[in-house]
Amino acid sequence: MTTTLAGGAVLRAARPGDEPGILACIRELAEYEREPDAVETTEADLTAALFGETPAVFAHVVERDGAVVGIAVWFLSFSTWTGRHGIYLEDLYVRADQRGHGYGQALLCRLAATAVERGFARVDWAVLDWNAPSIAFYRSLGAFPMDDWTGYRLTGDALVTTARGGAGADRV
Structure with a gap:
């Protein structure tokens, strides 16, 4: 489904060929989030993840004048409490010079519509x-913080050590 937005932009599912624009947005987001050197992703990684034989990652883009100016990169989650899938939004980004046209809201609305259409929780x-x-912005849409939850992450050496059963893996 393609939706026409302000300024002649269109919102649509990502397709092969969008990888350079998606990666540019990811890099700009990393810079905004004060982690400009953290992006390891390549266009080839995006091609494999988004358009490979069994994609587990999805994206919607806002395209204006032939260029990707906004992205929503997401994947499925699952709630054991509701017994239903959900969407986990990994990245939402609209280029700074394209903000104020409602593109971010349009991307979130599309994800919400996808969740509702598919019966996700x-x-x-x-x-x-x-x-x-x-x-x-998120609060204006009715979203709320999960104040009682703290996110955790295993990465790098800790990930490898834990995979080998070390560093306290036997304490639980």
């Missing part, structure tokens, strides 16, 4: 505590 995402503009 929810849409979840994380936002940095200092990102006041995004927090205000």
Whole structure:
């Protein structure tokens, strides 16, 4: 489904050929989030993840004048409590010079519509505590923080050590 937005932009599912624009948005988002050197993803990684034989990651893009100017990259989650899938929004980003046209809201509305259409229970995402503009935007849509939950992550050496059964894996 393609939706026409303000300024002649269109919102649509990502398709092969969008990888350079998606990656550019990911890099800009990392810079905004004060982690400009953290992006390891390549166009080839995006091709495999989004368009491979069994994709487990999905994306919607806003395209304007032939260029990707906004992205929503997401994957399915699952709630054992509801017994239903949900959507986990990994990245939502609209290029700075394209903000104010409603593109971010359109992307979130599309994800919410996808969840409703498919009978999913929810849409979840994380936002940095200092990102006041995004927090205000999300709250304006009726989203709320999960204050009683703290996210955890295993990566790098800790991931490898834990995979080998070390570093306290026997304490649980």
